[in-house]
Amino acid sequence: MTSPTPDTGHDWGLELTPRLAHFAAVARHEHVTRAAQQLGVPQSTLSRALARLEDDLGVALFARRGRTVSLTPAGHTFRVAAERALAAVEQAAESVRSDADPATGKVAFGFLHTLGWETVPGLIRAFRAEHPGVRFALVQNYGEAMLERLAAGGLDLCLTSPIPDTAELAARGLVARRLDEQRLRLVVPDDHRLAARKRVRLAEAAEEPFVTLEPGYGMRRILEALCAQAGFQPRIAFEGEEAETIRGLVAAGLGVALLPPPAVPRPGVRELTVTAPRAVREIGLAWIDGRDPEPPPVAAFRRFLLARRGTLLG
CATH class of the missing domain: 3.40.190.10 (Periplasmic binding protein-like II)
Structure with a gap:
């Protein structure tokens, strides 16, 4: 096996990520056949994937004795990092699945400082009476900052005032509906x-x-x-x-x-x-236009807020 020429522009993450699970399974079983059975892939496919991984890295990760293998020192080093990366992916997957759960999911909700003293706590209390397991990540900020964060995917929903015009919202991929107005x-x-x-x-x-x-x-x-x-x-x-x-x-x-x-x-x-x-200010609810699928807890809270149009502020 020849050492590869150093390539500072090589995207190792993109190149190696699909093969980390193959490597980790063989490292865990120290047997190619059993690892292939666990992964549900042909043994020949798994053997080729390992050979290509070692060739790309320019180091031997396994010492082979027939179908039985053992990790080399480089393989032990790589296994620690590979298992950590796979665990992080699994944790992220579980987190997003949990956040989308209709009963116990999470809503990232932004609102104006002036609505945070009693209006928002009252809304969340009323919503959780019907959806007690839903969690909230709450963000207080001024309207423009929240719309930027919403468009960037950092929020699911936000209350804003004044309500931007349709063209401005469309340019950001957002939509908004008027909920209520407040006398100044x-x-x-x-x-x-x-x-x-x-x-x-x-x-x-x-x-x-x-x-x-x-x-x-x-x-x-x-x-x-x-x-x-x-x-x-x-x-x-x-x-x-x-x-x-x-x-x-x-x-x-x-x-x-x-x-x-x-x-x-x-x-x-x-x-x-x-x-x-x-002298009034309109309060609107904004969300990402055409988000599909919309997480069930987010959809439920949006419906809850829209059903209270005209009564949001009591």
Whole structure:
């Protein structure tokens, strides 16, 4: 057997992976015939596969005595790595099979930070009342980041706002459906000139400094669009990444904010209904278009959410 010329561009993983099970079976039995019977392949096919494996590697993996074989030192080294690789493949296969199990599978679900306090826990609790064994991998992020992760296959489903238009979704291989809408409020410090009011037009805050989420967040785009409808461009004083931090900055007198209602009242601020323009954000559910087959637990949770259109937020 001649040593092969070193080839730094050779894809050994692609070349050797199909033969690892053949090698491992012979190494385990130390007998070609018994290994062939276990694998359900002709003995001649197995012998040729082993010979080609050794030829490709340029080393002898077995010392042969008729149909009985024993591992060489190189064979022992290769066996450890081969069995580790095969075990990893088997574990991965079991994992994905388990995740797709209708009763005990897993759903990778993404949602907005502002829905994580009570909306999402309540939805999962209601779903698990009917599907108690289904597991969830939960991801909180802003809408654009979740859509990117969904398109890349890192999520099964995600809640997003605002809902991208059909062309934008199609370009990413995604589809979305509107689930509900949420009224937005103008949040002001409790000693603000507007604090005694219950309702306000957004234009009345045109001269105020705004505290808002960073560019890329859905609420930031919604704020800018609504302010444009009201005839002004918001003056951004502070930017953050989380709605309750924004409320804290408002309570400290650093500006006003346009936010969805809090899960629990926040001291130091007043939440005013915006009468004009109509200040809402749509909540949509997005998923990969045409995914076939869709894992049963994912399909079940998607049906569950779509059945609650218009009542998602209570």
